[in-house]
Amino acid sequence: MASISQWYAGKNVLITGATGFMGKVLVEKLLRSCPDVKALYILVRPKAGQSMSERVQDMMKCKLFDRVREVNPDFHQKIIPISSELTEPGLAISPEDVQTLTSCINIVFHCAATIRFDEPLKHALQLNVIATQQLLSLVQQMQHLQAFIHISTAYANCNRRHIDEVIYPPPVEPKKLIDSLEWMDDSIVCDITPHLIGDRPNTYTYTKALAECVVQQQSGKLNIAIIRPSIVGASWQEPFPGWIDNFNGPSGVFIAAGKGILRTMRASNDAVADLIPVDVVINLTLAAGWYTAVHRPKTALVYNCTTGGINPFHWGEIEHHVMSTFKRNPLEQAFRRPNANITSNYLIYQYWILVSHKFPALIYDLFLRLSGQKPQMMRIFNRLHKAIGLLEYFSSQDWEWNSDNMNMLMSQLSAEDRKTFNFDVRQLNWPEYIENYCIGTKKYVLNEDMSDIPAARQHLRKLRNIRYTFNTVLLVFIWRVFIARSQMARNIWYFVVSLCFKFLSYFRASSTLTQ
Ligand SMILES: CCCCCCCCCCCCCCCCCCCC(=O)SCCNC(=O)CCNC(=O)[C@H](O)C(C)(C)COP(=O)(O)OP(=O)(O)OC[C@H]1O[C@@H](n2cnc3c(N)ncnc32)[C@H](O)[C@@H]1OP(=O)(O)O
Numbered sequence: 164m165a166s167i168s169q170w171y172a173g174k175n176v177l178i179t180g181a182t183g184f185m186g187k188v189l190v191e192k193l194l195r196s197c198p199d200v201k202a203l204y205i206l207v208r209p210k211a212g213q214s215m216s217e218r219v220q221d222m223m224k225c226k227l228f229d230r231v232r233e234v235n236p237d238f239h240q241k242i243i244p245i246s247s248e249l250t251e252p253g254l255a256i257s258p259e260d261v262q263t264l265t266s267c268i269n270i271v272f273h274c275a276a277t278i279r280f281d282e283p284l285k286h287a288l289q290l291n292v293i294a295t296q297q298l299l300s301l302v303q304q305m306q307h308l309q310a311f312i313h314i315s316t317a318y319a320n321c322n323r324r325h326i327d328e329v330i331y332p333p334p335v336e337p338k339k340l341i342d343s344l345e346w347m348d349d350s351i352v353c354d355i356t357p358h359l360i361g362d363r364p365n366t367y368t369y370t371k372a373l374a375e376c377v378v379q380q381q382s383g384k385l386n387i388a389i390i391r392p393s394i395v396g397a398s399w400q401e402p403f404p405g406w407i408d409n410f411n412g413p414s415g416v417f418i419a420a421g422k423g424i425l426r427t428m429r430a431s432n433d434a435v436a437d438l439i440p441v442d443v444v445i446n447l448t449l450a451a452g453w454y455t456a457v458h459r460p461k462t463a464l465v466y467n468c469t470t471g472g473i474n475p476f477h478w479g480e481i482e483h484h485v486m487s488t489f490k491r492n493p494l495e496q497a498f499r500r501p502n503a504n505i506t507s508n509y510l511i512y513q514y515w516i517l518v519s520h521k522f523p524a525l526i527y528d529l530f531l532r533l534s535g536q537k538p539q540m541m542r543i544f545n546r547l548h549k550a551i552g553l554l555e556y557f558s559s560q561d562w563e564w565n566s567d568n569m570n571m572l573m574s575q576l577s578a579e580d581r582k583t584f585n586f587d588v589r590q591l592n593w594p595e596y597i598e599n600y601c602i603g604t605k606k607y608v609l610n611e612d613m614s615d616i617p618a619a620r621q622h623l624r625k626l627r628n629i630r631y632t633f634n635t636v637l638l639v640f641i642w643r644v645f646i647a648r649s650q651m652a653r654n655i656w657y658f659v660v661s662l663c664f665k666f667l668s669y670f671r672a673s674s675t676l677t678q
């Protein structure tokens with residue numbers, strides 16, 4: 164049987180969400196490991212004052228593509244951008260482009276979504292559900308289509324403890340919800356959102372569950388697979404270790420902790436941290452694309468792409484390795500020395516929020532005000548608290564995912580494909596991965612230079628000295644206030660001071676005798 168790369172040779176691939184975190188890694192891997200792929204059609208919208216072409220050109224300059232660039236400097240010729248806004252009717256694809264896509268596409272990877280946890284329901288529904296419906300209508304017209312791969316999330320059914328590789332009944336019939344929300348104004352939708360999402364924590368997981376249902380309902384005769392990654396983190400091996408380009412999920416937490424801003428977070432030390440490296444997810448996705456097209460399973464296969472059941476690692480261990488990495492490889496201009504702890508106790512958490520977040524923020528803002536600058540620390544902390552509040556649902560409990568289909572797929576791969584498209588997470592060495600992940604946030608998210616580490620260490624030493632000085636002044640101040648008010652404190656003070664004197668004179672006397 165042909166290898167995975169041989170199967171992709173000569174194929175036209177359509178990718179949504181190619182400018183996103185996972186989409187970019189998918190594009191890069193296809194170009195690097197399947198060099199004979201015919202063309203990658205990517206749906207892109209203009210954004211933030213940049214045209215579609217400018218965005219694609221920028222994307223291709225990204226360091227992520229360095230390895231492909233080395234082998235094939237003309238790789239950009241295989242990327243064909245198609246202008247599309249997924250929230251518009253017909254995905255706003257021009258009739259000419261529809262004609263091109265329907266006549267040539269062989270396989271579709273649907274990665275686009277809004278992954279924000281605070282997305283208003285109407286928008287999340289529009290993008291994650293309605294756009295998926297519209298894409299499927301387009302896909303149904305594709306004359307040479309062999310597989311449609313939908314990227315979902317392992318948390319689409321996070322209201323369950325044990326999650327099998329099946330599409331569960333949706334929380335509501337998607338069509339009914341779409342029809343009802345259409346006439347409601349945004350404020351009403353906002354009011355009823357908590358009732359609608361029920362025992363799911365946010366509109367993201369809710370709409371991703373609905374999207375899976377839509378994929379099932381509209382699959383018709385298509386060969387379909389659904390990939391459900393858990394918490395997607397930096398790359399493990401490919402194209403190089405530690406590649407990451409955003410603040411989502413744990414990355415923002417790691418950075419905030421490394422900068423010494425985040426000192427505490429609600430999470431359970433013993434809960435499994437189901438991180439999965441982005442290259443693992445993409446390798447599995449490409450292998451699933453091949454398998455779906457070649458073996459044409461009778462029903463849509465769902466692949467839970469997780470690590471917890473295979474090679475578990477816990478939030479407590481992550482905390483330890485993150486802190487240790489940032490102490491050895493500090494981030495530049497840290498606010499305080501990195502020293503963060505997770506706790507599952509609400510009262511302890513609130514205490515540390517007050518003492519380690521709000522109090523230093525107040526002092527720093529006071530300092531900024533006095534030096535004629537705009538206070539900003541409290542604002543930063545308020546945003547940080549909102550973000551970690553949204554994550555704590557995922558860091559305080561654990562889930563069990565069945566991963567039979569992932570194992571089955573691995574067994575179907577040749578030895579060569581297993582190496583080229585490696586998704587065997589049993590080989591993952593967590594401490595090494597977390598170290599590379601943290602260094603990746605430093606290099607690729609914050610664009611900090613590794614050669615500046617000595618200066619960053621020097622800055623941490625300065626912060627330590629400031630802390631010692633501050634603590635000493637505070638202690639002396641508190642003690643003075645205390646002594647002024649209490650006879651007993653004064654007596655203890657005189658007693659301690661006289662003890663110190665006696666101790667010193669004893670030492671002086673004994674050192675004179677020995678000379
Ligand atoms: C105590 C430390 C020890 C460490 C160990 C313990 C770690 C525990 C970690 C627990 C993590 C658990 C993660 C669970 C995730 C479950 C995932 C489910 C899987 C998925 O399917 S989806 C992917 C996950 N999705 C997300 O993560 C999205 C979450 N984000 C949001 O919903 C919003 O971004 C958020 C948080 C509501 C913030 O919104 P907003 O305030 O509007 O800010 P923006 O997002 O618009 O960002 C504005 C601007 O700021 C930059 N930014 C964002 N975060 C940070 C940050 N932490 N530090 C610095 N800068 C940040 C952002 O990039 C934007 O910049 P622009 O230049 O683009 O404007």
Ligand SMILES: NC(=O)C1=CN([C@@H]2O[C@H](COP(=O)(O)OP(=O)(O)OC[C@H]3O[C@@H](n4cnc5c(N)ncnc54)[C@H](OP(=O)(O)O)[C@@H]3O)[C@@H](O)[C@H]2O)C=CC1
Binds near residue numbers: 207208247314394
């Ligand atoms: N990251 C994670 O931890 C996890 C992600 N997933 C799933 O993986 C997929 C990819 O996630 P990820 O790469 O992290 O997400 P990103 O937010 O990085 O990327 C989202 C992509 O969708 C595109 N998109 C969003 N809105 C529109 C729109 N209106 N029209 C056209 N394109 C749009 C974005 O384009 P633009 O650049 O123009 O905004 C971007 O390319 C998603 O389906 C997500 O649910 C699943 C589990 C975990």
